[in-house]
Amino acid sequence: MMLIELQRDFRAWLVSASDDAAMRLADGELAGLSVYQNNYRAQLVGCLEQAFPHTRTWMGEEAFLTAAITHIDNRPPHAWTLDAYAAGFDDTLATLFPERPDLHELAWIEFALAEAFVAPDAGPLSAETLASIDWDSARLRLTPSFMSLVATTNAESIWSALWEGSAAPEGEMLDEAAGLIVWRRGFVSCLRRVDALESDALLQLRRDGSFASLCEMLVERLGDTDGIARAGALLAHWLGSELIVGVDEA
């Protein structure tokens, strides 16, 4: 058997326990093959358990394991790093539990926090840089660890309670959609729920970086006075929390 055929048979054995593959690989002798298959599945389950500890607690051991097995069966890993296998588990939960959006939003929070933890380093803007910015033409850069999601549930409150070890609230829908943002400040991953307007403003800033365009958007939504005031307040908050880490002059 050519090496590539052997390796494709091995994949078939690991992913789907193919009897034909087992026959070709080991004449159906399963002792050794079973060790590898057990290692494969146990490692992937372990990866998901480690990546989503609060989701696991929130949904319960049995439901989590069922979801993990579904994920493993439907999405064999392909990246060189096992850490990447956590990507997409929130989609699996959304498919399995369409009536429980708190689950996939909670999983997204855990995945995003882990991604932010190893994202490229970035630091706050210096006072000198801020003093010299031409706000009409400047392009502001969000920190590379920034991730966002439209939030429909109180998953952020659930995550915070589980993280603190306190009693988590019941899962419930928000009165109106909001945003979840995750980023890293120094070496600490941060999570915040923002209202829909701030969420849209951050996405606008990520699209083109222009503070002038951001002001236009907010003026259009809130009127001249309130729009400009909100733009200033948001900018100050984002700079202070190190969401904005760079500025490019046009």
Next chain:
Amino acid sequence: MPAPNPRFSGFGLGLRKEHYRDFLETAVPVDFVEVISENFMVDGGQPLNILRRIRERHPVALHGVSMSIGSADGIDLDYLRRLKALADEVDPLFVSDHLSWSRIDRFNSHDLLPVPYTEEALDIVCANIAVAQDALGRAILFENPSSYLAFDGASMTEWEFLAAMSKRTGCDLLLDVNNIYVSATNHGFDALAFLDGIPADRVRQIHLAGHSQGRDLLIDTHDSPVCEDVWRLYAKAMSRLGPVATMIERDDDIPPLEDLLQELSTARRLGAVRTRAFA
């Protein structure tokens, strides 16, 4: 063909996050630490920061699990690019991985799967090693994995495969004594024949670890202390090798650092016997 790695005869531990604080805040008596390369092949953040700080205190060996040197469809160049960036930053004592494969056709098993010991596989492995060593600009160490399956049609033993691989590519070897013991038990070969068959002058590092008894086979679990049989085999290995680096791997049920240092003192004692034998 790259130059062999310089010899280094120290004693080290695998660096695990449970012991980060010990290594950052105290003078841990080790000659080097080994880290899992993939854990630090990231863009930034605390893990890299910790590695940089520990590197200021100790030589670091990079040990990978995802190079997949036995893949029939070639080696992942993006993986090599990231590993090169890490190696450039760390200036490691050694860069090592395994004689195994994990990836085929965009599927990655994240396990160290066995390579058949055939001429065709040897050609493929050697071609992949050449690409990897060119990309990294240095000789890589390859480790003998534990295995649970032997394929029909092998034309050589594992140690003959390793010897031929090293001769053809200039790669060095990382001898995992526990893996020799586990594979020898599982497949019924003579562990001493393995030790006698490898090119001793290409071995640069030794791994020691614990294993578990599975239902039918020994399993390389790295979750327990080194057993007496493996210590005996280590002593015999050291009597055959020149100066090599020895380290203890522990990946599960991580004990306090003091326990691992105690195990390492056993390795030092057995290593000292070897040193006297060579003197």
